[in-house]
Amino acid sequence: MAGIYIHIPFCKKKCYYCDFYSVVSTKDRELVISSIIKELSLRKNYLANENINTIYFGGGTPSVLTENELSEILNSVYNNYNIENNAEITFEANPDDLSNEYLQILKQNKINRLSIGVQSFFDNDLQLMNRSHNATTAEESIKRSIKVGFTNFSIDLIYGLPNLSIENWRKNIDKAISLNPTHISAYHITYEPNTVFYKFLKDKKISEIPDSESIEQFKILINETKKANFEHYEISNFAKPNYISKHNSNYWKQQKYIGIGPSAHSFNLKSRQWNYPSNKKYTEGIINNQQYFDKETLSSADKYNEYILTSIRTYWGIDANYISENFGNKYLFNFEKNIQKYVNNGFVKLSKNIFTLTNSGLFISDKIATDLFFYDKNI
Ligand SMILES: C[S@@+](CC[C@H](N)C(=O)[O-])C[C@H]1O[C@@H](n2cnc3c(N)ncnc32)[C@H](O)[C@@H]1O
Ligand code: SF4
Known part of the structure; x- marks a missing residue:
């Protein structure tokens, strides 16, 4: 899909x-x-x-x-x-x-x-x-x-x-x-x-x-x-x-999408790309078969951080099994170490390996997400 x-x-x-x-x-x-x-x-x-x-x-x-x-x-x-x-x-x-x-x-x-x-x-x-x-x-x-x-x-x-x-x-x-x-x-x-x-x-x-x-x-x-x-x-x-x-x-559920038109973003699970945010540069690129977008190939850490940032905002939450299956134990360890204090303080609730924000957690979602990120220096 x-x-x-x-x-x-x-x-x-x-x-x-x-x-x-x-x-x-x-x-x-x-x-x-x-x-x-x-x-x-x-x-x-x-x-x-x-x-x-x-x-x-x-x-x-x-x-x-x-x-x-x-x-x-x-x-x-x-x-x-x-x-x-x-x-x-x-x-x-x-x-x-x-x-x-x-x-x-x-x-x-x-x-x-x-x-x-x-x-x-x-x-x-x-x-x-x-x-x-x-x-x-x-x-x-x-x-x-x-x-x-x-x-x-x-x-x-x-x-x-x-x-x-x-x-x-x-x-x-x-x-x-x-x-x-x-x-x-x-x-x-x-x-x-x-x-x-x-x-x-x-x-x-x-x-x-x-x-x-x-x-x-x-x-x-x-x-x-x-x-x-x-x-x-x-x-x-x-x-x-x-x-x-x-x-x-x-x-929010890590599905592929294509973004068409100036400034639109696309994501195919491996990379992210965004068309130039300029009608002039975009149309010149398309018409002359030249470059009209920038592109970033995603590292494992990028993909994990993206998963955290998007999932934490939703009521489907962050699935610890998904992290271990898709990113491995190194990422799971980073996640479990950093999420614990938010669970203890009532900002995040845990049910069947799924972590979701409580009502008080909703107000500090960006801070929680940043704390859960995996930085390359951790590797
Ligand atoms: C970019 S607009 C595009 C749709 C349409 N042109 C419109 O104005 O509704 C999409 C939505 O983004 C939201 N939005 C854009 N800039 C925002 C800002 N600085 N702060 C909060 N919401 C913003 C508005 O709610 C808007 O309805
Ligand atoms: S300028 Fe106004 S009408 Fe145009 S996209 Fe932004 S919010 Fe929508």
Whole structure:
């Protein structure tokens, strides 16, 4: 089982917090789309004929694609890869693009899951973030999606925002839940260098909320989604039973995936590679049959660290048997030596050789992961 990720590197407006690769100018648009179509066929052997159980359009903003662009990309996918009949086909969409007409186009193109970038149901938050929609548009776009038949959809929210009160965060989650999504992704704001928010922070135009409030907001998220019968299957991801994202699970469960388009990452168990995050360098490479990506071959330590980093975030947890079978005793010894204190202190629980985070462990997952890493100097 493997996945295809397709990165659409265009946005109508750049959000002030976002450092994902995308541009507002559409001058290279035709070239980028034709390069994506070409890359899909150039790399058809990358996954070595594996069956594909998930296709994911991400960005940037996939919902800027026209009907023709979308169907041409999908034709290239179906012509070059073995797509399973019940594959999950997710499309990240911005609320202001989801007109009835556009939703019909997505339906006709067999998109069966939407990921709707709401971020907040409050206009002042949306303006602060420089989003291109308002709260009414967000809610209406979701209701329209359901009417057209998209009952399998995820809502993206951001918490920890400057000025986001505990009370409004609770209202955001409750509003999201009331709209009946099958999935919610909620990320704490991160202040990435090279974003407007980062500059605002340095210039003291905005300020970070205290850690205690971030933790409180995370707790509310966990409790409210639990009450509404969502499974908390990854730190930032919550799904109704049977609606865990196949695509994200592939990332966290060490499955192969191919990433197409500028800045997209690929992983085939042996190496990791990432396309240049530049429309110009990417399209020049594809068109002229020259280099368009960087690549890293993974050492055993890299693969083990990757396994720790991804598994610890999920409710499937870290399997000690998997470590001993795939990496050997040296790694198992390193793992068991370092995990013990977290088990003793109640941050990690152990059941049948599987280690998972407790609720208190969820707040320090990055620290625990780093402590469990295997550094080459240990060899
Ligand atoms: C990169 S966007 C792409 C999809 C679509 N364009 C949108 O805006 O929803 C995917 C998600 O990443 C999250 N995201 C991006 N940058 C972030 C940041 N600095 N902090 C927290 N979440 C972020 C947002 O929740 C967003 O919905
Ligand atoms: S959050 Fe989405 S819409 Fe906003 S700049 Fe990033 S990719 Fe574009």
